Amino acid sequence: MPQLLVIEASPRGASSVSRTMMQNFIANWKTAHPKGEVTVRDLVETSIPHISMPWLAAYFTPPASQTPEMKATLKLSDALVAELLAADEIVISTPVYNYNIPSNLKAWVDHIVRKGITLGFDGTGLVTGVKASLIVASGGAYGEGSPIADRNIAPQYMKMLLGVIGITDVTVIHGEVAKNVDMGEISMEDFVATHAAKLKAAAA
Numbered sequence: 001m002p003q004l005l006v007i008e009a010s011p012r013g014a015s016s017v018s019r020t021m022m023q024n025f026i027a028n029w030k031t032a033h034p035k036g037e038v039t040v041r042d043l044v045e046t047s048i049p050h051i052s053m054p055w056l057a058a059y060f061t062p063p064a065s066q067t068p069e070m071k072a073t074l075k076l077s078d079a080l081v082a083e084l085l086a087a088d089e090i091v092i093s094t095p096v097y098n099y100n101i102p103s104n105l106k107a108w109v110d111h112i113v114r115k116g117i118t119l120g121f122d123g124t125g126l127v128t129g130v131k132a133s134l135i136v137a138s139g140g141a142y143g144e145g146s147p148i149a150d151r152n153i154a155p156q157y158m159k160m161l162l163g164v165i166g167i168t169d170v171t172v173i174h175g176e177v178a179k180n181v182d183m184g185e186i187s188m189e190d191f192v193a194t195h196a197a198k199l200k201a202a203a204a
Contacts, residue, residue: 002036004029005087009043009094009105010137017178018137020192021199022093025135025173028203029091039083043104048076050103051110059114077111084112089131090167091202092158095178096138099151101158109161118165125166132162132170133202139179171202 006026010016026038049055055077058070066074084090094101101109113119118127134155142152155172162170175195180186192199 002033002088003086004033004036004038005083005090006038006040007043007090007092007105007108008040009092009102009108011044011102011104012095015182016095016137017175017181017188017191018093018095018135020188021135021137021173021175021195022091024192024196025091025093025133025199025203028200029089032204039087041080041083041108043108046076048080048104048107048111050107077114080108080111081114081117084118084127087130089133091133091135093135094137094154094158096136096140096154099148099153101154105158113161113165125164125168127166130167130169132167134158134162134170134172135175135199136172137175137178139177141176142174143176171198173198173202 004026006022008019008022010018012019014020030036030038054070054073058066058073061070092105094105100106115121118125120126136155138154140146140148140151142149155174159170159172162168173195175191178191181188181191
């Protein structure tokens with residue numbers, strides 16, 4: 001039974017372009033995988049703390065030597081890693097803030113890159129055989145000829161990071177100039193429709 005892990009990062013709810021694109025993806029995925037199971041990790045509903053000194057102390061302590069307090073510190077991180085390792089496929093939707101991913105998604109990244117679990121001590125990625133899709137909504141356009149093409153950091157970073165932990169089959173669906181939805185120049189439905197074919201192909 002295929003398992004899909006959904007990671008949502010936008011705080012904008014129903015007004016979010018990336019979340020609306022994600023709903024399109026999930027609908028297509030369920031059609032393509034009628035017996036599949038979907039696990040949703042909403043990074044707005046789940047408050048993921050940024051890395052702290054107690055977290056690092058627990059992280060660098062061998063499991064057999066960790067105190068109960070250290071194990072408690074790593075509890076959420078352990079749960080996030082378990083969700084990732086249980087998935088056959090992962091889809092991440094994110095807005096772009098100042099050319100990069102929002103801090104809640106970066107916090108998720110920091111909690112799931114775990115030496116000895118998702119990343120080998122020799123730097124080899126341990127999460128293999130997993131397919132990923134990355135849904136990005138950005139206000140700007142970064143295509144060929146764009147004056148800000150070199151600032152297309154968010155999808156590059158996430159694709160690189162997924163590769164680090166072993167996920168190399170990554171499809172990027174980039175909803176560029178999503179600000180036009182907010183400006184009323186295009187409806188949410190029409191904007192998502194322009195990416196419908198790519199979303200369907202990725203979900204299949």
